[in-house]
Amino acid sequence: MHEIAWTHHFARFWRFDQTGRRDREIEFRLLPDRRLSCLRSTAWHHAEPDQAEFDERHVHHSASAFRPDGTVRTTTRIPGGSTSETIERKPADGLRMPAPPFGEWADFLGRLAGTREHHGPDEPAAPPWRPAVPLRPRHADLLFRPGRWSLPDREVETEVRRAGAVRLTSGRVVAADPGWLDGRVEPFTATVAPGEYPVDLAVVRFAGDPGHERVAAARPAVSAEPVVSWEPALEPGQDPLLLGDGRFYGFSVDAGPGCFVDADALGAMEDILRESVKDTFAGLSGGSAAQVADPASGATLVGFPSGRGDGSFPTWIGRTAGGAIACFVADFLVLRDAEPAPAAAVQ
Numbered sequence: 102m103h104e105i106a107w108t109h110h111f112a113r114f115w116r117f118d119q120t121g122r123r124d125r126e127i128e129f130r131l132l133p134d135r136r137l138s139c140l141r142s143t144a145w146h147h148a149e150p151d152q153a154e155f156d157e158r159h160v161h162h163s164a165s166a167f168r169p170d171g172t173v174r175t176t177t178r179i180p181g182g183s184t185s186e187t188i189e190r191k192p193a194d195g196l197r198m199p200a201p202p203f204g205e206w207a208d209f210l211g212r213l214a215g216t217r218e219h220h221g222p223d224e225p226a227a228p229p230w231r232p233a234v235p236l237r238p239r240h241a242d243l244l245f246r247p248g249r250w251s252l253p254d255r256e257v258e259t260e261v262r263r264a265g266a267v268r269l270t271s272g273r274v275v276a277a278d279p280g281w282l283d284g285r286v287e288p289f290t291a292t293v294a295p296g297e298y299p300v301d302l303a304v305v306r307f308a309g310d311p312g313h314e315r316v317a318a319a320r321p322a323v324s325a326e327p328v329v330s331w332e333p334a335l336e337p338g339q340d341p342l343l344l345g346d347g348r349f350y351g352f353s354v355d356a357g358p359g360c361f362v363d364a365d366a367l368g369a370m371e372d373i374l375r376e377s378v379k380d381t382f383a384g385l386s387g388g389s390a391a392q393v394a395d396p397a398s399g400a401t402l403v404g405f406p407s408g409r410g411d412g413s414f415p416t417w418i419g420r421t422a423g424g425a426i427a428c429f430v431a432d433f434l435v436l437r438d439a440e441p442a443p444a445a446a447v448q
Contacts, residue, residue: 103206112137112200122147122154136197139167167196233346238331238417239437241430244303244318249442256308256442259317264300264390267321268401271295273364274321276334276416276431279393279404280356280378282371287336288364291418293323293426300361300403304388305435314387315408317435321361324427328419334429351413352431358382358391358404359414359431366400408433 104113110132116125124145129137145154146161153159157178165175171193178184249258272295273288303318333341339350352359356378362370373393374381381391385406393402407414414434419427 107131118147120147120150122152131200132197135200137200138169139196141166169193171196235333235341235344236347236349236415238415238430238432240439240441241318241331241417241419241432242328243441244430244432244436245301245320250305250436250439251442252436252439257305257436257439258308259436260304260306260388262302262304262388262390264302264319264405265392265403266297266299266401267361267363267403268297268394268399269293269295269363270398270400271363271365274334274429275362275364275367276352276429277360277362278352278354278356279358279360279362279370279374279382279402281353282362282367282374286364286367289334289416289418289429290337291334291426297401298323300390300405302388302390302405305408315433315435316388316406317408317433319359319361319403319405319431320428321403322428324421324425326421326423326425326427328427329422330420331417332420334416334418349413349415351415353413354407354411356382357406357410358385359407359433360402360404361429361431362402363400366395366398366402369395369397369400370402408435 102115102117104115105111110130112129112131114125114127114129115123118124122145124147126141126143128140128142130140132138141164143164144162145157146163148161159180161177161179163175163177165173167173171191173189173191175187175189176184177186244259245261247258247260249256272292274291274293275282275286275288277286298321301320301322302316303320305315305317307313333350335341335350341350344350370393373395381393382404385391385404387406390403390405393404395401415432417430417432419430421427
């Protein structure tokens with residue numbers, strides 16, 4: 102619902118939840134250049150269907166105030182818990198958008214309907230409906246930048262740690278559990294030039310417990326060029342069009358670690374690790390890594406702990422603007438439900 106009073110340069114948007122309660126408010130001012138400037142945004146997060154509208158004593162509540170210079174001050178109150186405040190700076194133009202002509206509100210409302218807190222009104226909103234689609238990478242471009250993240254129940258921070266280098270003799274990349282390098286393992290259909298590529302780990306540390314570390318993702322960096330697009334790394338015969346909602350093709354981890362290795366070295370690595378795999382990888386924890394070399398071919402394997410333990414995990418391919426492969430990212434889904442923490446926080 103929109104409330105409009107152009108004489109007073111005023112516009113306000115309301116969103117309703119499934120029970121008919123208003124759970125989101127965004128207020129604008131109409132500027133002389135006919136753009137709308139976001140003034141404030143408020144959200145009420147109702148946990149139960151019988152909670153009253155606007156009941157800030159029992160409902161998770163957050164309110165953001167936007168200043169003309171792009172400063173955003175957000176206050177969050179948790180029922181029966183703490184109150185926190187964050188301050189961040191956004192581009193001022195990002196908080197303004199053209200006022201739609203009369204009768205042309207549909208696109209404007211659609212852009213606002215799914216806007217999350219702390220985001221400017223110009224950012225894309227989630228549509229009210231979407232088709233069933235396979236899992237897509239999330240935060241893949243941010244995993245390998247040091248920073249802080251907010252999970253539903255805690256805050257974590259990430260750092261990038263070098264794990265060694267994988268030497269690919271054929272350029273056919275395999276992501277696998279190093280304890281299962283048998284004939285069932287297939288390389289990805291996308292290949293790179295033979296060579297040696299550094300492997301980085303995105304290591305997560307939990308706030309208040311810095312000794313608790315997990316590997317969120319591992320990446321052989323093929324090129325230093327920026328990634329502009331992502332796609333799933335596929336093995337022969339895999340077709341993402343046949344996947345269900347949120348599904349993915351992934352490599353299985355059964356003993357705890359994962360690795361990157363060249364397809365031509367699988368047989369040699371299986372022989373090398375047949376008796377030593379436990380000694381080589383059993384001691385890996387947190388953000389540690391291990392490297393194994395095949396003296397005959399010169400190929401190397403880089404292994405690292407799975408941040409989620411056993412399971413199945415996707416690998417993403419990042420491509421440059423020219424379509425070349427920039428990296429492979431084994432995603433352990435540790436930060437799948439996380440959001441980057443605000444740039445500045447005040448308790």
